[in-house]
Amino acid sequence: MNKYINDFPLLLQKDEKNRRIDYLDNAATTQKPETVLDAVAQFYRTSNANPHRGTYDLSIKATEILESARKNVCEFINAGTENAVIFTKNSTEALNIIAQSYGSTFLKGGDHVVLAISEHHSNLVPWQIAAKAKGAEISYIYTDNSGIIPPEEIVKKITARTKIVAVAYVSNVTGRINPIEAIIERAHKIGAVVVVDGTQSTPHMPVDVSKLDADFYVFSGHKMLAPLGIGVLCGKKKLLENMPPFLYGGDMIEYVEEQTSTYAPIPQRFEGGTQNVAAAAGLSAAINYLNEIGMSNIQKIETTLTEYMLEKLNNIPHLKIIGSNKPEGRIGVVPFIIDDVHPHDIATILNADNIAVRAGHHCAQPFHAHLGVSSTCRASVYLYNTMDDIDRLAESLKDARRWLGFGSKRIVH
Numbered sequence: 119m120n121k122y123i124n125d126f127p128l129l130l131q132k133d134e135k136n137r138r139i140d141y142l143d144n145a146a147t148t149q150k151p152e153t154v155l156d157a158v159a160q161f162y163r164t165s166n167a168n169p170h171r172g173t174y175d176l177s178i179k180a181t182e183i184l185e186s187a188r189k190n191v192c193e194f195i196n197a198g199t200e201n202a203v204i205f206t207k208n209s210t211e212a213l214n215i216i217a218q219s220y221g222s223t224f225l226k227g228g229d230h231v232v233l234a235i236s237e238h239h240s241n242l243v244p245w246q247i248a249a250k251a252k253g254a255e256i257s258y259i260y261t262d263n264s265g266i267i268p269p270e271e272i273v274k275k276i277t278a279r280t281k282i283v284a285v286a287y288v289s290n291v292t293g294r295i296n297p298i299e300a301i302i303e304r305a306h307k308i309g310a311v312v313v314v315d316g317t318q319s320t321p322h323m324p325v326d327v328s329k330l331d332a333d334f335y336v337f338s339g340h341k342m343l344a345p346l347g348i349g350v351l352c353g354k355k356k357l358l359e360n361m362p363p364f365l366y367g368g369d370m371i372e373y374v375e376e377q378t379s380t381y382a383p384i385p386q387r388f389e390g391g392t393q394n395v396a397a398a399a400g401l402s403a404a405i406n407y408l409n410e411i412g413m414s415n416i417q418k419i420e421t422t423l424t425e426y427m428l429e430k431l432n433n434i435p436h437l438k439i440i441g442s443n444k445p446e447g448r449i450g451v452v453p454f455i456i457d458d459v460h461p462h463d464i465a466t467i468l469n470a471d472n473i474a475v476r477a478g479h480h481c482a483q484p485f486h487a488h489l490g491v492s493s494t495c496r497a498s499v500y501l502y503n504t505m506d507d508i509d510r511l512a513e514s515l516k517d518a519r520r521w522l523g524f525g526s527k528r529i530v531h
């Protein structure tokens with residue numbers, strides 16, 4: 119039994135058959151510990167006011183909570199003095215800000231935006247729009263059949279025409295940790311700006327944005343124990359200071375006259391409208407929770423779970439793991455298919471055993487097309503999962519084909 123599970127009320131709930139949920143959809147979103155739930159409730163109970171707008175104590179308190187969450191985020195990813203942290207709704211919004219504000223301002227006709235074929239749609243569609251608006255082109259770094267980016271692809275695709283490289287640190291489909299340092303080094307060598315989608319890396323491993331030297335780094339709070347509705351755009355101040363705002367209105371201005379306006383300095387320039395202070399407080403509490411365990415320890419816990427899951431799944435007849443079936447160079451995200459059974463049917467069968475996994479294209483259709491599958495099932499772990507969760511998954515999967523009439527009937531206990 120993993121002791122952390124006791125901190126997560128939802129995971130301790132029992133269903134009508136007295137079963138806990140076996141929650142293995144952590145790449146989609148994570149459950150929230152008591153301390154995060156308390157931080158959100160505490161904000162609304164004791165400190166709720168509009169930040170940055172009032173001169174009275176309660177508003178000042180709300181402002182302090184927001185700004186102290188920002189400081190905690192900066193320290194967590196080591197943003198250093200060169201970078202600024204902007205709060206967004208989620209990674210998708212952060213990536214849209216970069217594509218619209220930086221991309222649409224600085225791209226020119228004939229420029230290349232280089233993406234990995236494994237990108238989540240949130241780091242792909244915004245670039246399609248920005249590139250189209252400016253007559254720029256998108257080119258792709260292709261993975262091999264195991265979802266691994268070969269070093270020669272990096273050199274081949276990042277060329278003198280490349281102005282922006284936008285790549286995920288970790289793939290949400292295969293869990294593969296991409297060679298982000300090599301990508302950043304190559305991009306900077308030819309003068310391109312690098313956007314790192316840290317949505318699947320930040321929750322699962324130590325991240326040092328200053329050391330990485332990423333120009334932009336984004337992530338979503340909800341995939342690392344924080345509430346829904348809070349994300350982070352970390353960017354180099356020297357770039358952000360020269361970018362136009364994304365959302366116009368309250369809070370992001372300096373002076374407004376009848377015909378023109380000037381804008382607030384960063385980060386407020388990119389934080390138009392009232393911010394989600396409760397979610398920021400929750401994100402800060404989530405960071406405290408993760409720090410208390412330690413990101414290296416979290417990575418170790420998850421590596422053990424991933425090794426165990428791969429061992430179990432590799433031994434199930436008719437089950438094929440998509441991407442690499444080895445534990446090295448990845449996080450605990452494992453996509454798989456089973457002969458003759460549609461991934462949605464697998465997920466439905468697992469659900470009957472109160473096991474939650476994701477089925478579909480995981481917002482990465484071009485990557486699925488590249489790998490030659492239309493959809494997969496995806497099991498993904500977090501620090502609160504147990505070996506027992508993996509055993510339950512494996513047991514249920516063993517029966518999946520029989521449920522659908524391949525072989526003898528399922529025995530219901």
Ligand SMILES: Cc1ncc(COP(=O)(O)O)c(C=O)c1O
Pocket residue numbers: 145146208209210211238240241286288289290315317318338481
């Ligand atoms: C790699 C990656 N990038 C971006 C996103 C988008 O995150 P959100 O939906 O929180 O904006 C996800 C979500 O699954 C993801 O896994």
